[in-house]
Amino acid sequence: MIEINKLHKSYDMGSSSLHVLKGINFCVDDGELVAIMGSSGSGKSTLLNILGMLDSADNGTYDLDKIRIENLDENTAAEYRNKFLGFVFQSFNLINYKNALENVALPLYYQGIPRKVRQKTALSFLEKVGLKDWAAHLPSELSGGQKQRVAIARALASKPKVLLADEPTGALDSNTSIEVMALIQQINNEGKTILVVTHEHDIAKMCKRIVHLKDGIIVEDKKIKQNILKNV
Amino acid sequence: MFNIERWKEIFQSIQKNKLRTILSGTTVSLGILIFIVLFGLGEGLKNSYSDLFLRQANNVLFLYPGKTTKPYGGFKTNRRIEFDNSDISDIRNNFSDRIELINPTIRYGDLIRYKLESYDFSIIAVSPSNQYIEGNVLMKGRYINEKDINNKSKVVVIGRIVARDIFKTEEPIGKFINIGSRTYKVVGVFQDLDGDNQESFLYIPYTTRQQILMGSDKVGNISLTFDEKLGGSGALKLENEIKTFLKKKKSIDPSDPSGIRTRNVADELDRSMQFAGALQIIVAFVGIGTLIAGIIGISNIMVFIVKERTKELGVRKALGAKPSEIIKMILTESIFITSISGFLGMALGITFLNTVDKGLQDYFITRPEVGLSTAFFATIVLIIFGVIAGYIPAKRAAKIKPIVALNDE
Incomplete structure (x- = not known):
């Protein structure tokens, strides 16, 4: 599903430049649940942003579902993000003046899907994350865990090939974290490819594979025995 | 969109x-x-x-006689200049291409009486052109007309204030009032948008006044209107030409500022x-x-x-x-x-x-x-x-x- 080769990325820091990714080679198959680990500054978020086409690499290749991702203009990037990728952020990034249903329906709006269909689809995804009854609530009326589940429903709504989660439990307490991870496991079990960036070992162990990043290179990449959570 | x-x-x-x-x-x-x-x-x-x-006609030129301040052509200084009927016709003849109306006026005061009361208002002897030049609006009756001028009729047109003070609620038209020792018939009442002051006049035909003064041909001031198309500079030129013409006619030093004075409404309007x-x-x-x-x-x-x-x-x-x-x-x-x-x-x-x-x-x-x-x-x-x-x-x-x-x- 994802294939990257000799990926390099550096940032200009005025006079010097900061080399963040120093040649990453990395493949993800269909249906995997991968944790990308590393301390802060290891380059894990940068890698995820490049995978998410939110940022571009300096060097190296990136194929997503056999499509070469390079030299994207803004419009194509937007289109690919919409079609191929679902994002889950640490800070949820829900639009505060839209209720849960409207937030979930937003990616469908950018696909040009009519309003009625959008709402129906969005509602089915809210149901999937167990928040059907909260459809009309604004984000400010939801708990952290609920917000993240709305965000996951939103990421799934456009039926992406890959779900990218950047510290999805970073802002949640441990019980809620487990709820959210259980949901992620469930979605993964239904066949969705998911990448989770985290610095917490507990969370990483709930995935099927751990990729360890340190100073811009992969130092460890192993399949693990998944810590399967009971569905809450 | x-x-x-x-x-x-x-x-x-x-x-x-x-x-x-x-x-x-x-x-x-x-x-x-x-x-x-x-x-x-x-x-x-x-x-x-x-x-x-803009209420008043603005293509108006006023001519006032004054006293000379310089000796000229054998005349002493401090001579009083007066206009007369020949000046009116001379101006009309010489500047007919640009002048439209010409209005001699003689202002004086005299005792005004109606029934047993007497009143104090200014009397001005004028020609029919006065109506347009002063911007008088008739409320009742008629204004002074050419026939009055030719017949030297004893008719008077009175301002709104005059009518109100003298006649109160009475109908003024057709009534007779005394001005000095003579009796005049009221033929019209006018109003003037410029205010009460302008409505406190009595107008009689200037020829009537001249006859009373023993057939005098003197007039007081002269006001005239000119072709509006002249514009500001044309009006100024006309003003100077008339002034020069009259000074020459009346043997006034061309550089004397005081023998004949003029006022140009167009200039003020500008x-x-x-x-x-x-x-x-x-x-x-x-x-x-x-x-x-x-x-x-x-x-x-x-x-x-x-x-x-x-x-x-x-x-x-x-x-x-x-x-x-x-x-x-x-x-x-x-x-x-x-x-x-x-x-x-x-x-x-x-x-x-x-x-x-x-x-x-x-x-x-x-x-x-x-x-x-x-x-x-x-x-x-x-x-x-x-x-x-x-x-x-x-x-x-x-x-x-x-x-x-x-x-x-």
Whole structure:
């Protein structure tokens, strides 16, 4: 599903430049649940942003579902993000003046899907994350865990090939974290490819594979025995 | 442009962000409202000014005889100059190409009596042309006519104040009043928009006065009207030519400033219109200033709005919004709000001006109004600038990498 080769990325820091990714080679198959680990500054978020086409690499290749991702203009990037990728952020990034249903329906709006269909689809995804009854609530009326589940429903709504989660439990307490991870496991079990960036070992162990990043290179990449959570 | 889905998005954004909407809407409304009110009041001021000066005929030249201050052609200094009937005909003959009406006047005072009461008003012996030159409006009866001049009739036309004081509620037309030792028949009553003072005169035919003065051919002052097409400089030229002509005829030193004096209404009018023009410039200046303040206001708010929405825009981009989609969304929203509130402000301004219309005459403001085209123009200018002001930050926001926008707090 994802294939990257000799990926390099550096940032200009005025006079010097900061080399963040120093040649990453990395493949993800269909249906995997991968944790990308590393301390802060290891380059894990940068890698995820490049995978998410939110940022571009300096060097190296990136194929997503056999499509070469390079030299994207803004419009194509937007289109690919919409079609191929679902994002889950640490800070949820829900639009505060839209209720849960409207937030979930937003990616469908950018696909040009009519309003009625959008709402129906969005509602089915809210149901999937167990928040059907909260459809009309604004984000400010939801708990952290609920917000993240709305965000996951939103990421799934456009039926992406890959779900990218950047510290999805970073802002949640441990019980809620487990709820959210259980949901992620469930979605993964239904066949969705998911990448989770985290610095917490507990969370990483709930995935099927751990990729360890340190100073811009992969130092460890192993399949693990998944810590399967009971569905809450 | 018209995309029902986008409009739904925009309506939601407008509805859910009431403070933002009210803030930017009020700025635009207020800008237009103040512009229109100021502009209207300025117009009102100008109207009052031009009304004041335009009521009288403005193509009028007055000639006054004076005393010489220089000896000339064998005459001593300090000689009193007088006009007579030959001057009237000479002027008429020599300047017939440019002169329209000519009006000799003789002003004097005499005892005015009706029944047992006596009154004190100025009497002026005039020709029929006086009506046009002074801007007298007949209320009743008729004015002095050519027949009166030829017959030297003993008729009098009286001002509104005179009629009110002498006749009270009585009908003045056809009554007889005494001026000095002679009896005159009242044939007309006039009013004059220039005020009570102008309505306190009694006009009799100048030939009648001359006959009373033992067949004198002297006249007091001469007023005349000239072809309006002459314009300011033509009028000045005519004024000087007539002056020179009369000085020569009456053997006055051409450099004597005092033998014959003139007053040119056109010249005065020019000056007052310059003042009105200056007023208009000030009004335009204030109006443009208000508009600029409005433009700056809406620009600031647009920058603030886009800044406030940076994170939201980042989310939208991450979810697949194209940059053009972002720009269109912000622009349509800004056009929508500025248009609605712009035209609202315009309607409010015009309503305000219509409401206060009559109430401001005490403040020297008459008919405060703004041309619909001016109002539309100002509104559209503000809308266009609102769009430009929205476009620049919108474009910048659309260019920000989603990852940067997402990290914006």
